[in-house]
Amino acid sequence: MIKVMIVDDSAVVRSLLSEQLGSEPDIEIVATAPDPLFAQNKLRSVQPDVLIVDVEMPRMDGLTFLRQVMATAPIPTIVFSSLAAAGSATALDALDAGAVAILCKPSAGVGDYLLEQRQQLVQTVRQAAGSTLRAVAPRRVPVAAVAPAPRGLTRTTDKIIAIGTSTGGTQALEYLLTQMPLDCTGMVIVQHMPANFTRLFAERLNSACAIEVREARDGDRVMPGLALIAPGGLHLSVQRSGAQYRVQVQDGPPVSRHKPSVDVLFRSVAKAAGRNALGLIMTGMGDDGARGLRLMHETGATTWAQDEQSCVVFGMPREAIRMGAVEKIYSLEELPARLIEYCAHAH
Incomplete structure (x- = not known):
């Protein structure tokens, strides 16, 4: 069973993602959180296999949270954000921070999008769960x-x-x-x-x-x-x-x-x-x-x-x-x- 935690400040998005992923026989939503600080507290107890994280959230942004996770106890993380539009600097920053995948959240019609892209979402979660991450911070040489x-x-x-x-x-x-x-x-x-x-x-x-x-x-x-x-x-x-x-x-x-x-x-x-x-x-x-x-x-x-x-x-x-x-x-x-x-x- 793949244990997934969803971190997104939108209750609607958390609910839709939970519904779409939780209906799969091999995926379990073990926790959701409205921001990274709540997520940090829950991470100690639920130990998810995969994180799904938004970028824009109160108290701490998703990229800062992602860098903290990757530097300490890396968890395969999928960034799901409207800021991660194709070609955006935010998406590239997320990959640099260690995200295993980027999914662009539409600014409207998230429910329809998830219905259409359900298989991609499920496949991405399964692939992410199968990865073994290591905390790596390469030394940058000028x-x-x-x-x-x-x-x-x-x-x-x-x-x-x-x-x-x-x-x-x-x-x-x-x-x-x-x-x-x-x-x-x-x-x-x-x-x-x-x-x-x-x-x-x-x-x-x-x-x-x-x-x-x-x-x-x-x-x-x-x-x-x-x-x-x-x-x-x-x-x-x-x-x-x-x-x-x-x-x-x-x-x-x-x-x-x-x-x-x-x-x-x-x-x-x-x-x-x-x-x-x-x-x-x-x-x-x-x-x-x-x-x-x-x-x-x-x-x-x-x-x-x-x-x-x-x-x-x-x-x-x-x-x-x-x-x-x-x-x-x-x-x-x-x-x-x-x-x-x-x-x-x-x-």
Whole structure:
């Protein structure tokens, strides 16, 4: 039985969520609270498996509450808020704070919305309950602290780095990319995010990094010193074009329950680059990317995974390791130096 606690200042929303979720045979609403301070008192006794939290609430906002929970005794948390509109800074802040999922609450007609989106809500709760969270606060390294790149680093487009991540990935990618030198090997990245979130995420990273980080556009060339992030709601793949790699951004059905899908990216990189690629699977819920990384491994690519201790959620790396897709396992703290070493030998 999945034990759920709902924290929302609207009695109507608490009631509707309780009704929709409580009717499922494997979900039990163990507590509701009108604000985080009430919730903190109840958390000591009810020990929920999943929290559903609003952002705007009296006495303490939901993001502050979320950060406190994640820093002490992490609980998989779904943010359900009208402030979490697609592409909003609030939604990105919630992901940064450790939310496993973001659901946008309509400003009106919540009852109709929950009836229409019931299956998504239930599935999100079940997926969240299956995750194992760890309190992780990556040390942020300023761009100025990055060591100069070795001379001759990545003069060609022969190599490519593909990264896949989900829950916890916004913080992990910032930690990683802010330490990459200007002429590092070109990167293609899938971070599970809804449509319109990724542009703001890429802009935030770009402002913090020495390398260029931006949302991928169809036909973009993969180049040294550039990290391309898959647009939310679209698949990202890589194709060889002469001596170059170019990306394809296209719609399509979800793969491994996701769009963008890490599996789609990794499979395309296996085909386009083979042994000239590095695949890295990082913190995230579920198993997206595990099969694609196995294919990369089979085609001779270098394959790495983030270790359990430094992951917020170990689901994706765990599945890849279980399938025999991973050559080496590194902590988040080790990964920047390992990637820089890989780039130095990529020419």
